[in-house]
Amino acid sequence: MWQLRHPPARQLAVKSKTSLGLAVAIAAITLAPALFVAAGYAADLPSREGVLIIHSNARPTPAAVIVEDAMRQVLANSLGRPVEIYSEYLDAERFPTPGNAATAGEYLARKYGDRNIRVIVASAAQALQFAIAFRDRISASVPVVHVGVPKDQLEAMTLLPTVVGATVDLDPTATLRMASRLQPDAKHLVIALGAAERDRAWGDRVRSAVKRLPADINADYLAGLRTEDLLQRLRALPKNTIVFTPGYFVDGAGQVGSPRQSVELIAAASTAPVYGALDTFMGAGVVGGYMTPYVEQATRAGGIVVKLLNGTPPSEIAPSSVDARPMVDWRQIQRWGIDDRLLPPDTIVQFREPSLWARYWQAVSIALAILVLQAGSIVWLLAERRRRRLAEADSQKRFSEMAHMNRRVAMGGLTASIAHELNQPLGAIHNNAGAAQLLIKADPPRLDEVAEILEDIKHDDKRASEVLARIRRMLRKTDLEVGALDLSDAMGETQKLLAYDAQTHGVSVKVEPEAGLPKVWADSVQVQQVLLNLSLNSIEAMQGQPPETRQLTIRSRQSNAKEAEVSVIDSGTGIPDEILPNVFDPFVTSKVGGMGLGLSISRTIVEAYGGRMRAESMPTGGAAVHFTLPFEAGRHP
Amino acid sequence: MTPDTCCVHVIDDDVSWRRSVDRLLAAAGYRVALHESAEAFLATAELDAPGCILLDMRMPGLTGLQLQQHLLERRQPIPIVFISGHGDIPSTVLAMKSGAETFLTKPVDTDVLLKTIEQAMLRSREEHDRRGQLDALRSRVDSLTPTERKVFAMVVRGTLNKRIAVELGTAERTVKWHRQHIMQKLQAGSLAELVSLAERLGLVADRDPS
Numbered sequence: 001m002w003q004l005r006h007p008p009a010r011q012l013a014v015k016s017k018t019s020l021g022l023a024v025a026i027a028a029i030t031l032a033p034a035l036f037v038a039a040g041y042a043a044d045l046p047s048r049e050g051v052l053i054i055h056s057n058a059r060p061t062p063a064a065v066i067v068e069d070a071m072r073q074v075l076a077n078s079l080g081r082p083v084e085i086y087s088e089y090l091d092a093e094r095f096p097t098p099g100n101a102a103t104a105g106e107y108l109a110r111k112y113g114d115r116n117i118r119v120i121v122a123s124a125a126q127a128l129q130f131a132i133a134f135r136d137r138i139s140a141s142v143p144v145v146h147v148g149v150p151k152d153q154l155e156a157m158t159l160l161p162t163v164v165g166a167t168v169d170l171d172p173t174a175t176l177r178m179a180s181r182l183q184p185d186a187k188h189l190v191i192a193l194g195a196a197e198r199d200r201a202w203g204d205r206v207r208s209a210v211k212r213l214p215a216d217i218n219a220d221y222l223a224g225l226r227t228e229d230l231l232q233r234l235r236a237l238p239k240n241t242i243v244f245t246p247g248y249f250v251d252g253a254g255q256v257g258s259p260r261q262s263v264e265l266i267a268a269a270s271t272a273p274v275y276g277a278l279d280t281f282m283g284a285g286v287v288g289g290y291m292t293p294y295v296e297q298a299t300r301a302g303g304i305v306v307k308l309l310n311g312t313p314p315s316e317i318a319p320s321s322v323d324a325r326p327m328v329d330w331r332q333i334q335r336w337g338i339d340d341r342l343l344p345p346d347t348i349v350q351f352r353e354p355s356l357w358a359r360y361w362q363a364v365s366i367a368l369a370i371l372v373l374q375a376g377s378i379v380w381l382l383a384e385r386r387r388r389r390l391a392e393a394d395s396q397k398r399f400s401e402m403a404h405m406n407r408r409v410a411m412g413g414l415t416a417s418i419a420h421e422l423n424q425p426l427g428a429i430h431n432n433a434g435a436a437q438l439l440i441k442a443d444p445p446r447l448d449e450v451a452e453i454l455e456d457i458k459h460d461d462k463r464a465s466e467v468l469a470r471i472r473r474m475l476r477k478t479d480l481e482v483g484a485l486d487l488s489d490a491m492g493e494t495q496k497l498l499a500y501d502a503q504t505h506g507v508s509v510k511v512e513p514e515a516g517l518p519k520v521w522a523d524s525v526q527v528q529q530v531l532l533n534l535s536l537n538s539i540e541a542m543q544g545q546p547p548e549t550r551q552l553t554i555r556s557r558q559s560n561a562k563e564a565e566v567s568v569i570d571s572g573t574g575i576p577d578e579i580l581p582n583v584f585d586p587f588v589t590s591k592v593g594g595m596g597l598g599l600s601i602s603r604t605i606v607e608a609y610g611g612r613m614r615a616e617s618m619p620t621g622g623a624a625v626h627f628t629l630p631f632e633a634g635r636h637p
Numbered sequence: 638m639t640p641d642t643c644c645v646h647v648i649d650d651d652v653s654w655r656r657s658v659d660r661l662l663a664a665a666g667y668r669v670a671l672h673e674s675a676e677a678f679l680a681t682a683e684l685d686a687p688g689c690i691l692l693d694m695r696m697p698g699l700t701g702l703q704l705q706q707h708l709l710e711r712r713q714p715i716p717i718v719f720i721s722g723h724g725d726i727p728s729t730v731l732a733m734k735s736g737a738e739t740f741l742t743k744p745v746d747t748d749v750l751l752k753t754i755e756q757a758m759l760r761s762r763e764e765h766d767r768r769g770q771l772d773a774l775r776s777r778v779d780s781l782t783p784t785e786r787k788v789f790a791m792v793v794r795g796t797l798n799k800r801i802a803v804e805l806g807t808a809e810r811t812v813k814w815h816r817q818h819i820m821q822k823l824q825a826g827s828l829a830e831l832v833s834l835a836e837r838l839g840l841v842a843d844r845d846p847s
Binding site: 416419420421422423424425426427428429430431432433434435437438439442446449453456459460463500503504 | 651653654656657658660661663664665695697721722725742743744745746747750751
């Protein structure tokens with residue numbers, strides 16, 4: 001906008017010559033309102049109503065802060081018009097002499113001479129004394145409102161009629177009584193005091209209070225010690241001691257702090273529970289005590305200030321007194337193992353950790369509900385899984401029983417073969433034994449021949465045992481023994497089982513295992529069972545054929561990288577087209593009197609290993625059933 | 638193997654069994670010939686000698702029953718003792734009907750086996766002797782002239798000399814001369830002996846089925 005008011009050419013010329021002046025002008029324009037406002041505010045202050053808060057101590061202690069904040073809050077809320085609040089700190093502990101007070105008075109009189117101070121608030125006794133002495137210098141006949149001044153000290157002062165306030169009763173009797181009630185076995189009382197004027201007042205208060213305590217409690221006053229020495233003493237206390245302290249500003253070495261700081265040190269060092277005098281000690285490590293809440297004192301004082309500012313004469317304002325209340329720090333109650341039933345009924349319990357429930361009951365209930373739902377669903381799922389497992393186990397058991405039955409049926413059909421297989425070696429043994437008897441009776445006995453015979457008997461006995469073992473394996477009902485299996489072994493065993501039956505049925509059996517075929521992962525008996533089922537089917541299927549053409553071939557080959565394929569091929573009439581699609585279903589059979597379970601069970605067995613089974617009619621006549629089994633090496637793809 | 642050597646033929650496809658039977662029978666004093674199949678037996682065995690067969694019922698190739706039928710067809714009267722790992726009634730019946738010596742089941746009691754073999758061998762020897770006698774007789778009959786044979790045939794049927802003479806168109810005296818020759822050639826001392834001889838040779842039955 002500024003640029004638009006000037007021709008561009010000229011602007012360039014001016015700018016190059018006067019750019020510094022321009023910047024100054026802009027700064028002036030920008031800052032002028034702020035300066036003017038600040039000057040206006042400051043200029044306005046002398047006429048504005050002012051409240052001067054004078055603190056006895058050097059800096060904002062917790063109590064001072066409470067007084068300031070409460071005062072400001074009450075004035076802001078109740079007065080309805082702006083009021084200027086000033087704060088001054090006398091540092092009376094370090095500058096206790098009347099000369100210092102006079103200098104401070106002089107200074108404050110000058111500082112606030114042009115201000116409209118309507119009320120002076122004196123925080124603690126020294127400030128009140130100061131205010132009474134110098135108020136007229138600051139603002140003639142200005143009312144003084146005191147706060148935090150102990151009743152006993154107030155009573156010792158000569159008060160002007162314009163001085164009102166909220167007094168506080170610092171009598172430690174109630175606190176000490178409470179302490180002896182909370183620690184019924186404590187007979188020793190330790191009072192930790194500082195080295196300043198304030199502490200002497202406390203010493204008097206405690207002494208008079210101790211007199212009112214049961215006579216068997218003896219008190220020990222640790223007053224005016226160096227902080228380190230005091231703490232040293234406190235560290236050696238038996239647990240059944242009562243420690244009381246009002247805190248101190250100045251220790252025996254002249255070190256200045258705040259009462260709360262001193263209490264923190266005392267409570268940390270003490271090996272016995274510590275009781276305090278002021279509510280600002282709460283949280284500093286004290287168990288508690290009868291305390292006047294500072295906020296309340298300050299709020300009462302604030303109320304008096306408001307009344308004064310609103311024109312109520314000081315004489316019409318009744319002095320206010322705030323009662324001390326029992327307060328405890330729940331953490332300390334816990335720490336010292338104090339029975340909380342001994343607490344006075346109206347005790348204000350602070351720092352009680354609200355239970356998780358009280359603090360987050362909504363979140364906790366939702367979380368609990370979720371947990372319950374989750375747990376419920378987990379339980380339900382587990383139950384379901386268990387049920388499924390049981391069902392699976394049950395169905396597996398049933399299948400296992402059916403497979404066993406199937407083997408028994410198949411083996412039952414081989415009874416003649418089995419008898420033959422067994423009777424061959426048994427017959428040979430018998431003959432050999434007979435021969436041996438004759439040879440022994442011979443004169444001379446032909447013992448070398450007997451030795452040969454015994455060798456043969458052993459051999460035949462082994463052979464009979466093998467036959468029995470083979471049969472028992474097939475008939476056993478034990479668990480599967482799934483492992484690496486050489487298919488040629490299973491095929492050979494099957495051939496042995498079948499041999500006699502095949503011969504009886506005029507069928508010649510050829511077993512053609514592929515050389516070097518890797519082992520498969522399966523149970524030997526189940527594989528033999530499958531081969532036996534398929535072979536017996538085939539043998540039966542060929543009975544209508546001329547004997548010389550009855551040929552059964554059991555062949556194995558590598559189907560792919562992961563599987564071997566076994567084929568059982570016959571030279572029968574093939575599988576009728578109408579049952580070919582359902583040939584593996586149970587109860588589907590082309591045999592008269594057949595249950596049709598053999599193929600179904602066989603397929604189930606093969607599929608349990610992840611294999612497949614298919615049947616086909618060969619173009620050359622006859623049927624072929626092929627099944628695959630996974631190689632051992634490839635069983636975990 | 639000489640014709641007069643007695644021999645037990647063991648035909649079985651099971652080598653252990655064959656060996657054990659061989660041992661047992663040899664220890665009992667028999668001569669044993671082992672054959673792993675019926676075909677091998679037929680190819681090598683000398684069947685004219687007395688002996689018996691210990692025959693397995695079921696074998697690859699020719700079965701025991703088939704071998705029995707085969708031998709019957711060849712009119713080989715060698716006693717057969719059937720033996721089986723497992724006998725079933727139909728094949729047992731069939732074997733016995735076809736003249737099997739007996740039927741045993743493995744394992745066979747040693748005494749039973751030896752007794753059976755002994756009996757079979759005895760029968761075989763008797764049969765062999767009988768056949769030997771018959772053969773001798775037959776060769777004697779063969780030594781008769783055609784005319785003598787005609788006369789012999791008629792004599793054993795009880796035809797009178799006169800009638801024979803009429804039949805042959807010769808004199809009764811010639812017939813008598815022929816009869817004498819016949820008696821001499823056939824070593825018969827009487828007509829009764831001659832008739833019995835003809836019966837043994839089956840000549841009577843053959844010529845006159847009534």
